[in-house]
Amino acid sequence: MSETRLMKGNEAIGEAAIIAGCRYYFGYPITPQTELMEYMAKRMPQIKGVFLQAESEIAAINMVYGAAGAGARVMTSSSSPGISLKAEGISYCAGAELPCVIVNIMRGGPGLGSIQPAQADYFQATKGGGHGDYRNIVLAPNSVQEMADLTILSFDLADKYRNPVMLLGDGALGQMMEPVNLEEKSLVPQKKPWAANGLGERTKPNVINSLYLKPEQLEAHNIHLQNKYQNILKQECRWEELSVEDAELIVVAYGITSRIARSAIEMAKRDGLKVGLFRPISLWPFPSERLLTLAKQTRAFLVTELSAGQMIEDVRLATGQMKPVHFYGRMGGMMPSSREIYNQINLIMREKEAVK
Amino acid sequence: MTHEMILAGFGGQGVMVMGQLLTYAGMLEGAHVSWIPSYGPEMRGGTANCSVIISQEPIGSPIVTEATAVVAMNLPSFEKFESSLSSGGILVLNSSLIDRQSKRDDIRTYNVPANEIANSLGDARMANMVALGALNAALGYIVGTSQIMEAFKKIFAKKPGIVAPNELAILAGAKHVIG
Amino acid sequence: MNTKLYERPESLTDVPFHYCPGCQHGIVHRIIAEVIDELGVRKQTIGVAPVGCSVLAYDYFNFDIVQASHGRAPAVATGVKRVCPDSTVFTYQGDGDLASIGCAEVVHAAARGERITTIFINNAIYGMTGGQMAPTTLVDQVTTTSPYGRNVNQVGTPLCISEMLSTIQGARFIARVAVNNPSNMAKAKAAIKKAFQLQNNGEGFCLVEVLSTCPTNWGMTPVEAVKWLETNMIPQYPLGVFKDAGGE
Numbered sequence: 001m002s003e004t005r006l007m008k009g010n011e012a013i014g015e016a017a018i019i020a021g022c023r024y025y026f027g028y029p030i031t032p033q034t035e036l037m038e039y040m041a042k043r044m045p046q047i048k049g050v051f052l053q054a055e056s057e058i059a060a061i062n063m064v065y066g067a068a069g070a071g072a073r074v075m076t077s078s079s080s081p082g083i084s085l086k087a088e089g090i091s092y093c094a095g096a097e098l099p100c101v102i103v104n105i106m107r108g109g110p111g112l113g114s115i116q117p118a119q120a121d122y123f124q125a126t127k128g129g130g131h132g133d134y135r136n137i138v139l140a141p142n143s144v145q146e147m148a149d150l151t152i153l154s155f156d157l158a159d160k161y162r163n164p165v166m167l168l169g170d171g172a173l174g175q176m177m178e179p180v181n182l183e184e185k186s187l188v189p190q191k192k193p194w195a196a197n198g199l200g201e202r203t204k205p206n207v208i209n210s211l212y213l214k215p216e217q218l219e220a221h222n223i224h225l226q227n228k229y230q231n232i233l234k235q236e237c238r239w240e241e242l243s244v245e246d247a248e249l250i251v252v253a254y255g256i257t258s259r260i261a262r263s264a265i266e267m268a269k270r271d272g273l274k275v276g277l278f279r280p281i282s283l284w285p286f287p288s289e290r291l292l293t294l295a296k297q298t299r300a301f302l303v304t305e306l307s308a309g310q311m312i313e314d315v316r317l318a319t320g321q322m323k324p325v326h327f328y329g330r331m332g333g334m335m336p337s338s339r340e341i342y343n344q345i346n347l348i349m350r351e352k353e354a355v356k
Numbered sequence: 357m358t359h360e361m362i363l364a365g366f367g368g369q370g371v372m373v374m375g376q377l378l379t380y381a382g383m384l385e386g387a388h389v390s391w392i393p394s395y396g397p398e399m400r401g402g403t404a405n406c407s408v409i410i411s412q413e414p415i416g417s418p419i420v421t422e423a424t425a426v427v428a429m430n431l432p433s434f435e436k437f438e439s440s441l442s443s444g445g446i447l448v449l450n451s452s453l454i455d456r457q458s459k460r461d462d463i464r465t466y467n468v469p470a471n472e473i474a475n476s477l478g479d480a481r482m483a484n485m486v487a488l489g490a491l492n493a494a495l496g497y498i499v500g501t502s503q504i505m506e507a508f509k510k511i512f513a514k515k516p517g518i519v520a521p522n523e524l525a526i527l528a529g530a531k532h533v534i535g
Numbered sequence: 536m537n538t539k540l541y542e543r544p545e546s547l548t549d550v551p552f553h554y555c556p557g558c559q560h561g562i563v564h565r566i567i568a569e570v571i572d573e574l575g576v577r578k579q580t581i582g583v584a585p586v587g588c589s590v591l592a593y594d595y596f597n598f599d600i601v602q603a604s605h606g607r608a609p610a611v612a613t614g615v616k617r618v619c620p621d622s623t624v625f626t627y628q629g630d631g632d633l634a635s636i637g638c639a640e641v642v643h644a645a646a647r648g649e650r651i652t653t654i655f656i657n658n659a660i661y662g663m664t665g666g667q668m669a670p671t672t673l674v675d676q677v678t679t680t681s682p683y684g685r686n687v688n689q690v691g692t693p694l695c696i697s698e699m700l701s702t703i704q705g706a707r708f709i710a711r712v713a714v715n716n717p718s719n720m721a722k723a724k725a726a727i728k729k730a731f732q733l734q735n736n737g738e739g740f741c742l743v744e745v746l747s748t749c750p751t752n753w754g755m756t757p758v759e760a761v762k763w764l765e766t767n768m769i770p771q772y773p774l775g776v777f778k779d780a781g782g783e
Contacts, residue, residue: 006380006389024617050617054610055643062607062640066614069601070581074614092604176392176418177376179383196599196615198579198622207593209602256417263416337421 004181009147010174012182013103013167014039016151017075021187022101023049024074026063028056030082031115032171033105037077057082061089061102068098069208071195073155077103079171080121081112083129090164091130094225095210099158101151102136103167105174106306108333116333117171119255122310125168126284133222135229137165137236138283140254144178150281152185159190161232168283170306172256172335238281239290243269247276248299249348251341252291252315254280257304263338268345275345283311288318295319302326302348304341306334358413359498360420361491362437364405365429365450370484373511374427375406377488380507381499382410390418403432410498425495427487428454429470448491450483466494466533473528482525489529501526544568546577548597557750557757560588562714563656563723564595570728571598571623576735580623581615583608585637587629588662606637609644612651623735625652631661634670634694641700641742648705648739652730655696655742658749659768666752670694673771678752693771697744701778707739709778713746713769715761726776738781746772 007015014036017025025040037053044051050067054060060076067074078086083104093100106121108114121129125138137157139150147169154165196206212218242262244250253261258279268275278294278301280287295301300323303312309327316325328344330336361378365371375391382389393406407420425446428434430453441447443462452471468490470483492499505523512518543549546568552561571577577598584592586605593600603611608626616624633641633655644651660678661667667680671693675684685693701709708730712723723745730741746768748760755763 004383006376006383006391024614026614052613052617055639058607059610059613059640059643062604062610063614063617065603065607066583066601066611066616067618068614069611070615070618072618074618088604089607096602172392172418176390177379178390178415178418196581196601197619198581199598200578205593205597206599207602208600209593211590211602213591259415260417262414266413266416335417335419337419338417339422 004179006177007144007180008035008175008177009144009169010035010105011039012144012148012180013077013151014043015182016148017101017155018043018047018049019182019185020073020152020155021189022073022075022155023047024067024072025050026052026054026060026067026074026076028054028060028078028082030057030079032107032117032174033077033079033103035174036103036105057085058089061086061093064100064102065089065093065096065098068093068100069096069195070197071192073159073190075101075103077105079105080107080109080118083121083124087124087130090136091132091134092210093164094130094134094136095132096208097162098164098208099162101154101158101165101167103169106168106170108331114333115171117256117306117335118331118333119170119257119306120308120310120331121168122283122305122307125166126286126314134225135232135284137161137163137232137285138168139165139238140168140281140283141173142255142258142279144173144176144180147173148180148182157236161228163228163232168255170256171333233285236282237285237287237290239287240279240281242277244276244278244294244298246274248274248352249302249345250276250278250294250298251302251304251345252278252280252311253304254283254311256335257306260336260338261304261341264341264345267338267342273345273349275349280311286314286318288314291315291318292320295322298323299352300324300326300348302328302344304336304344305329307331358409358411359424359495360422361408361425361427362405362420362423362440363408363427364403364433364437365484366432367404369404369429370481371404371427371429372406374484374488375408376511377504377507378408378410378492378499380510381503384503384506385499387411388413388415390415392418403430403436405433405437425491427491429484429487430454431456446491446494448487448494450487452483464494466490468529468532470529473532474525477521477525477528479521482522485522485525486529486532489526490533493530493533501530544572546571546580546597548595550594552595553591554588555751557748557760558588559714559745559747560656562720563654563745563747564592566714566720566724566727567625567627567654568596570724570731573728574623574731574735576623576731579621580625581619583612583615583624583626585626585628585632586663587632589627589629589656590663592627606632606635607640608632608637609640609649609651609653613644613647613649616649616651620650623731625654625731627654628656629662630655630657630659630669630671634696642703645700645703645706645740645742648707650734650737650739652734653740653742654727655744656747657696657744657772658747659693660749660752662749662752671696673767695772697742697777700742705740706742706778707780708733708741708776710776711744711746711772711774713764713774715746715764719774733781744772746774
């Protein structure tokens with residue numbers, strides 16, 4: 001049973017989380033993710049779930065830690081400055097291997113920044129954010145439909161790998177309305193024999209912990225984590241491609257920017273230019289291998305982001321020095337128009353012609 | 357055809373819901389649609405606007421910068437978005453509150469006294485519906501009035517009593533444009 | 536026939552405590568374990584351990600434990616309790632953890648009337664990090680970060696957590712106890728037991744503050760430390776029940 005509904009991205013995440021079996025939500029208000037929190041406040045009591053407005057983002061992520069530790073599917077959401085506050089808790093969740101979903105609807109920074117859309121938390125999301133050698137799985141939707149679909153996937157991946165998953169959107173995706181199809185899924189409850197939910201029939205206590213005072217033990221734990229991350233890297237890379245096969249220039253963009261880029265690419269194609277789009281959906285693991293393959297067949301890349309250039313580092317790492325990697329970004333909540341990106345495409349293609 | 361529209365006014369004029377109704381109706385027509393508001397402090401009292409796209413193609417950026425149509429419900433909105441209109445675009449002005457004319461000769465302007473028309477129908481709050489009817493008619497009915505009303509019934513499911521007067525407002529707006 | 540007069544509670548593991556000689560964490564651990572045994576709730580208990588000397592509590596308690604980040608134990612316990620509403624959930628926190636970095640979390644857990652029990656160990660100093668000033672450090676008390684004594688003009692006066700929390704409507708039971716002599720130990724156990732019973736009755740947030748010694752960081756022998764607690768700490772932090780909303 002499914003029905004197409006017109007929903008805000010923030011609301012779609014909320015409903016999708018409920019479909020995924022999430023019955024616990026802890027959050028703190030911050031623009032531009034508040035609709036998600038408000039949606040949960042309305043919906044959770046209807047389905048006998050728990051919605052709790054925490055005293056801070058710090059408390060919220062620690063409630064998530066407690067609920068995940070007790071074995072529940074649980075979610076929190078915030079926006080950039082709030083995610084900074086959650087960073088410590090996310091590191092603890094990673095260390096204790098607790099499955100949970102953290103939504104970041106990004107806004108302009110640094111500091112209090114603005115409330116307009118941005119993608120300047122890429123480093124924070126994919127390279128850590130908190131302390132220690134850990135990785136979040138990071139998924140980046142680019143439509144309201146994907147906000148829903150990737151939310152469900154986030155819960156599945158979190159449980160599969162016992163790892164925090166971050167859904168990385170931005171203010172535009174959170175606020176915009178699009179048709180969304182929410183499929184009712186019947187979920188098999190996940191068995192979590194490691195959960196600290198009371199001994200019950202067990203004889204051995206379960207301990208949720210990230211403390212290993214002996215360096216040998218902590219190193220062994222880290223090796224275990226790294227092996228898990230390698231496994232995720234092998235299995236969970238996700239991306240979308242458009243017209244890359246014969247592209248002379250490939251635009252690399254994720255999230256909302258990928259849509260603007262797609263419009264720009266359509267304009268360029270009407271001019272006869274051979275331009276393609278590569279859209280990472282999983283930002284970590286980053287689809288490096290595929291980009292390397294594409295680097296062998298294209299002539300250049302253009303990375304566009306709502307930042308000063310963060311994902312571009314991963315594109316460069318993936319493609320080495322094989323092909324030039326250009327950049328176009330806007331910051332502070334400014335969004336490029338498709339024409340701006342189209343102009344960049346033209347500029348690069350003309351330079352290429354001159355070289356040829 | 358892709359319709360990229362900006363609907364703007366001051367907070368309380370109902371431009372957000374106007375956009376949502378149009379978007380919803382587009383969805384019911386089977387088109388690709390998107391709606392995105394300006395959000396934040398400007399929502400509270402100042403000007404409010406939203407971008408609506410209705411297209412036969414998948415939608416790229418949901419934020420409209422080169423509009424095919426603009427609805428300006430008040431003077432600041434007119435001043436802010438007149439220049440966003442592409443050549444050949446359509447401008448619907450709420451002439452009840454805007455006593456100025458566009459100087460552009462590459463666009464089509466429709467002056468609609470939305471407040472007066474809504475008032476004559478019994479409720480000034482329906483000025484947004486008058487403007488919506490006018491916009492839709494000016495664009496050659498990109499969505500059916502029946503789809504708008506279906507959307508209206510969904511969004512205002514708790515207020516069945518306001519359906520009929522609002523439909524009259526939409527029709528009055530359209531009539532003003534078509535003449 | 537031999538009569539067993541003293542045995543390890545089932546809620547304690549057979550692991551020797553790492554605590555310093557004269558430290559009273561061990562006594563409080565044992566009281567909690569006895570209470571949980573007596574209430575018959577070991578199989579449904581989830582403890583939340585803090586950052587501080589009792590960070591290794593999960594080695595000593597024979598039930599499920601969630602180790603929390605510094606100060607956040609009441610938030611973690613909230614998450615656990617909301618998922619397992621029929622369980623017995625408690626936090627065990629020191630004064631740096633609860634009264635300093637985690638002040639917001641405990642206040643709001645109390646304000647929500649969160650059905651958890653908090654055991655708050657107040658020894659007027661940071662133990663694990665090696666004797667720094669805590670919010671509960673006494674006026675003029677020398678610590679490594681107040682080497683000239685706690686200066687009221689610079690860092691204010693000691694924070695009286697039980698008094699403060701007793702003003703919160705959601706708090707059900709707030710008491711301050713000590714374990715400096717057998718009589719006080721019995722009172723401490725009674726208060727702790729009550730704090731657990733009330734939780735299990737679903738009656739709201741309960742906190743028992745336990746005045747405790749830290750001979751190592753106070754620079755005293757265990758005997759001197761108990762004496763110091765009696766002559767300095769108890770006058771600053773009077774013992775008693777500060778709130779019993781049931782009004783028994």
